Amino acid sequence: MTDPTFADVVRTRCSTRHFLATAVDPRQIQGILEDAQRAPSNCNTQPWQVHIVSGRSREAVSEAMLEAADRQAYSPDFSWDDAAYTGVLGERRQEQGKTYYQALGIAKDDREARVKAWRDNLRFFGAPHAAFLFMPEVGDGVRVASDIGMYAQTFLLSLTSRGLVGVPQTLLGMFADPVREVLGIGSEMKLLFGISFGYEDVSGLSARVRMERAPLAESVQFHD
Template structure:
């Protein structure tokens, strides 16, 4: 299937999908998405992204390993993450997004068991039959991880242009060693995050509010 929507429509309609149909993406469609993502810009054309796609039994094996690691609190991050580092408007947006998701699921903030179950859906890839693990070389720094971010955006937009959906999951980055062990990846493939993707469950997307965006005045500064 070829994309037909305008670029503006794709950008405005794309959203993070957290519920998928049990329907695998055909190889020809997946190859087209990956071909377009490969065109993402990068510093000096280094193209420093390494992508592993887990599907079928590999996907199931990985999910089971992630759930075990979570039960045992075995966390391993290749890149540090500190939620408390977000301040001001950035912290408020983060909190607002979390509240909107929990409200859509009918989970109250003081329901610790419900919140944990909701979080563990990440480790089941929200039901998506396939997941992309986005890695970078072991020597990666800020510039290289920024390049990988441009790859991820292109990948997600290409999915959306074809009526597919995806969601970037920093949660999976908390289990880097588990991912490498489950899929047999080299030690120098450093995990940033994953992107579960597939055919969206439209019943879920219909009942889930869209997150708001900051105004241009908050984010863009003109100098003349």
């Protein structure tokens, strides 16, 4: 069996929301982190601070986020506004949500089932590991956040190349305070988002969900 090409890895990577409980070999995780460390960054500043949770620390963080969610005690370090996504961006958001909930067999008006599915985010969708991506405050944060994005993509592609899967979760960033408290992280480090990762549970109801991408003409313009 031949190794996958770069194109294979890019085109097969997907955001998985059903995981097996099987832990990933620590040597594999080390290799993924070494790959991700090669990500580009502004002036090679490498501003990412990554905290991997597994085992008891994973459970403690999950419990803390769920407890905060019960109290609606959200503590995002960065603003989030659903209504800010207008036009085609809003349409794509709605289509993703519709496709996912339909795959789970959850009706639009089934609020109880939707809340349960939402809370699965805070259980890492059953993944045995999660990476929390923190960043320092530098200016308006845009440059550093873009560096974290490049790190995250490299991390996700490394997972795919090794037969593993992951899902970036903005929602984990909505609970920055309890995550910092459990992990002993100072308030000067800001939580951007997290990535749950491990082995895919292919029997999961959403395992076959694959979101389409917009045609290049909607995103790219050529100038001669």
